[in-house]
Amino acid sequence: MxxxxxxxxxxxxxxxxxxxxxxxxxxxxxxxxxxxxTTLLEAAAERARGLGLDVVRLPVPTEERDAGRRGRRGTDVEAFDPPAGKPLRDGRLVVLADDLHRMDTAALHCLSHLLTRHDHGSVAVVATAAHGDYGRDPSAFNDAVARFRRRAELRPLTRAAVAETATRVLGQRCRRGFAEECLRHTGGNPLYLRLLLEELRIRGVAPVDGSVGDLTSAAVPAIADVLPVRGPGFEPEAVAVVNAVALLQPNAAVDLVAQLVRLDDLWVADTLDRLLRQRFLTRRGAGYELDPPVVRAAVLARMSADARDEGHTRAAELLYAQGADAEVVAAHLLRIQRRGMACWACRVLRECAVNAIARGDGEEADRYLQHALEQCTGQCRADILRELGKLALGARPDAAPGYLSEALWHCASPRERAEIRGALANSLYLSGDVGAATRVLQDGVAEAEPSDVHGAAALREELRLFTTLAGRAESVAPASGDNSAVAGEPGPGGSSAGRGALVNAALHRYWRGHDRGESARLAERAIEHGPQDHVATLAVPLLLLARAGENDAALRACRRTVDEARARGAVLVEASALAVRAEIAYRAGELDECRQDAVAALTTLLARHPAGHPPELGVALDALTGALLEAGEGAEAQRWLDRAGMNGRIPDRMAFHGLLAQRGRLRIELGDREAGMADLRECGRRMRSGPHNPTAARWRSELALAVARAGGHAEAVELAETELEQARKWGAPEEIGRALRASAAVVSGAEREARLAEAVEVLAASSARVAWAHALCDLGVVLRELGRWKESRSRLRAALALAERCGAAVLAGRATRELVTSGARLRRVTEIGVEALTAAEIRVAVMAAEGRSNRQIAEELYVSRRTVETHLSRVYQKLDIPGRFALDSAVLAGLVQEDAAEGPAALGTG
Known part of the structure; x- marks a missing residue:
């Protein structure tokens, strides 16, 4: 019950x-x-008989009763149909009248007479009526209703009542979430709930969270049988109106429904108002909706698949003709199952995909394009495949070659074929098949040259870039007769050719180790010039800009790229930019930021390329290994190498040279000097076979230090001097400073002091804080050995402060030990107070003091909220304050300005 x-x-x-x-x-x-x-009426009859009362029923006409709900009227209830004016028998009588809206005029008049007679004994009349249904004779119906002394409304079941009912029907205690789902789907309607639960019981579904949603469609055929539009009093056209509302909602306005069913607007409006009064519909703005959700599912389930397709097709056409938003039209197009979609429909779905990408919803864009691909049989197919391939290129590179290869097969336009080949080559390069990528580009150049000069130029530049990055030394030189590449001008090839020419020209200068300023200028132009579908080489100009010492410009470009990638859902593009940003942070001594960006990039790259080695993997792992070594976490660095499969042979490609050198450094630090030196020598062999720039991998300086410790002084001097010569030729302050420090380690006396002093001075003008701290520490040790205690201690204290700010635990430990050796009394200013804050902690603290929330700080700095919380906890501890409200933004902001403007002078350069 x-x-x-x-x-x-x-x-x-x-x-x-x-x-x-x-x-x-x-x-x-x-x-x-x-x-x-009716259930309540039958319960009233049972209770009345239990009280010794006579029970009779005022019947509805025979045809109404037969056409009504599957009857459950009691067979032991006496019918009551007295002629008007005939006295009732004595006794206590209960008269039941179910569904007044179904009674004919005579029965309603009889009921009205009964409700007003007072010439007989005790009589109770209990009747039922449906909301908003006035029957065939509204006047007689309203007259009878007005004579009732009491009226009570049956409201929907509560969640607790739904849970109790579900437990009884299913024989198991139901979860709260399950009861809430049932309530939402059925609106608390007892009949709909019973039919749904019976279907779930038959299917053996347990009453747990999430088990209702997909099964409501299974229960709807039974619910459709009891909908009021199937009863007497409803014209067949009313069923069509209800079907139209089910198809159109939430856009089921009167005019649109009337056009869909091809009926008069006024008649449709009257029908909708009637259904609204009966609470079979609800209003949503200018439209109507079936309520509750399970009713809509019931109506749609009773329609044939062809009828649904026809209805959604016509609805899409009407909405498109009215100029509705693409997403509104697409909501119907996505429900059409038959093939043969019109070109305008394909355009709508493609427009929706573009809008979804702009919102950063790549999965939604893919859904639109996949449906268009399934339904389209016309000329749009090549365009849809190309767009799917480009979308996959930034998120699922393994799927991109299939789409792009088929798009190439369908496409006849030379210009579009060249564009597709460029994207296809990028997808193959990302998947690790460099040979196939090269062949696609070579074939494209041969195909395009006769008719598409610009397309051929674009493919030729991409081919040169791929072969360069794959490690072929001969490809870095400008192509014969191709002066535009060397000049860095876009040339005749449009945006793609122009970008390729710019990147190749910048890369040529970089590998030759000269024209640092021109290389940076060309790289920056390539970043501004480059289209976003060149995913495989997107990181190259970003890296070139950073390695030219233009860290601020590179960082801005990375942030812009990350924002755009997130907006488009291009996770691989985002990972590429994060990998470069990790290298920038490592070079700047921002070790925490380096770890965060590198881990984020590696997590994506390893998930999307489980068996491949994209270039950005080498960049991110190189930076992460270096940061972990500085933090004294060599074992963690080793675990990341294991996870990435980089403990065996490292790919012989330019993007991995730095990682090979870094692994050599790690092995030496972990005690395996021979293996470490072997890695460094192998890195040197690979880089000597082609052009060289010391910023790609500092193998000479690291090998010089290892060889010197092993007693190979002459070789160490040669390595260090060559590195210094090349660094001076390139001209980046960071590289010169690092090379000076390495060369100082293999000389002695005044020369050693001079080189270290120069290293400190050069690095002080750069953003490389950890490198600067290392040089300060080395200089402090030399000054101590020369007996210049005061100067020594000032350099060592400066090195310690910098190291602790950067999180360079190994260097901080060394500086501390050297201070103790120099006889200094350690001042623990580095453990408490504003001076103890790291650069990352200062940034977070300043933003918090200015009123930003943790979420806003995390979004602006591109870190997790957990990271922000960790930084703030450390800030509170070091400043000995209770919380955010006690932060002094002026003091913290002043410290940031001091670090930026006066830090080098304050710490001393030697």
Whole structure:
């Protein structure tokens, strides 16, 4: 039994008690279809008989009764149909009248007469009526309703009642979430709930969270059988109106429904108002919706698949003709299953995909394009495949070659074929098949040259870039007769050729180790000039800009690229930019930021390329290994190498040279000097076979230090001097400073002091804080050995402060030990107070003091909220304050300015 609530049940009890005491009473129970009116009426009959009362039923006409719900009227209830004016028999009588809206005029008049007669004994009339349905004779219906003394409304079931019912029907205690899902789907309607639960019981579904959603469609055929539009009094056209609302909602406005069913607007409006009064529909703005959700599913389930396709097709056409938003039209197009979509429909889906990409929803864009591909049989197919391939290029590179290869097969336009070949080559390069990528470009150049000079130029530049990055030394030189590449001008090839020429020209200068300024200028132009579908080489100009010493410009470009990638859902593009940003942070001594960006990049790259080695993998792992070594976490660095599969042979490609050198350094630090030196020598062999720039991998300086410790002084001097010569030729302050420090380690006396002093001076003018701290520490040791204690201690203290700010634990430990050796009394200013804050902690603290929330700080700095919380906790500890409200933004901001403007002078350069 399904009981609709305490209030109506109490009203029935009150009426029966009144009759038992000899009085007269009447009660009208009102509710929507399936609310439990008949159930409550039958319960009233059972209770009345239990109280010794006579029970009779005022019937509806035979044809109404036969066409109504599958009857559950009691066979032991006496029919009551007295002629007007005939006195009732003596005794206490309960008259039941179910569904007043179904009664004919004569029965309604009889009921009205009964409700007003007072010439007989105790009589109670209990009747039911559906909301908003006035029957065939509204006047007689309203007259009868007005004579009832009491009226009670049957309301939807509560969540607790739904849970109790589900437990009883399914035989298991249901979860709270399950009850809430049932309530949402059925609106608390007892009849709909019973049909849904019976279907779930038959299917053996357990009452746990999430088990209702997909099964509501399974229950709807039974629900469709009891919908009021299938009963008498509803014209067949009304069913068409309901079907149209189910198809169109939430855009089921009167005019659109009328056009869809091809009926008069006024008649449709009247029908919708009638259904609204019956609470079969609800209003949503200017439109109508079926309510609750399971009713809409019921209506759609009763329609044939062809009828649904036809309805959605016509709805899409009408909305498109009215100029509705593409997403509104696409909502119908996505539900069409038959093939043969018109070109305008394909355009709508492609427009929706573009909008989804702009919102950063790559999965939604893919859904639109996939449906267009499934349905399209016309000329749009090549365009859809190309767009799917480009979308996959930034997120699922393994899927991109299939789409782009098929797009190439369908496409006849020479210009578009050249564009598709460029994207296809990028996807193959990312998947690790450099040979196939090269062949695609070579074939494209041969194909395009006769008719598409610009396309051929673009493919030729991409081919040169791929072969360069693959490690072929001969490809870095400008192509014969191709002066535009050397000049760095875009040339005749449009945007793609122009970008390729710029990147190749910048890369040529970089590998030759000269024209640092021109290399940076060309790289910056390539970043501004380059289209976003060149995913495989997107990081190259970013890296060139950073390695030219233009860290600020490179960092801005990385942030812009990350923002654009996130907006488009291009996770691989984002990972590429994060990898470069990790290298920039490592060079600047921002070790925490380096670790965060590198880990984020590696997590994506390893997930998307489980068996491949994209170039950015080498860049990110190189930076992460270096940062972990500085932090004294060599074992963690080793674990990351294991995870990336880089403990065996490292790919012989330019992007991995730095990682090979870094692994050599790691092995030496972990005690395996021979293996470490072997890695450094192998890195040198690979780099000597072609052009060289010391910023790509500092193998000479690291090998010089290892060889010197092993007693190979002459070789160490040669290595260090060559590195210094090349660094001076390139001209980046960071590289010169690092090379000076390495060369100082293999000389002695005044020369050693001079080189270290120069290294400190050069590095002080750069952003390389950890390198600067190393040089300060080395200089402090030399000064101590020369007996210049005061100068020594000032350099060592400066090195310690810098190291602790950067999180360089190994260097901080060395500086501390050297200070103790020099006889200094350690001042623990580096452990408490504003001076103890790292650069990352200062930034977070300043932003928090200025009123930003943790979420806003995390978004602006591109870190997790957990990282922000960790930094703030350390700030509170070091400043000995209770929380955010005690932060002094002025003091913290002043410290940031001091670090930027006066830090080098304050710490001393030697």
């Amino acid at each position: 399904f009981f609709p609530g305490a209030e109506p049940s109490a009203a029935v009890s009150a009426v029966l008690d009144e009759v038992r005491r000899g009085g007269r009473a009447s009660l009208l129970l009102e509710g929507v279809r399936g609310a439990g009116k």
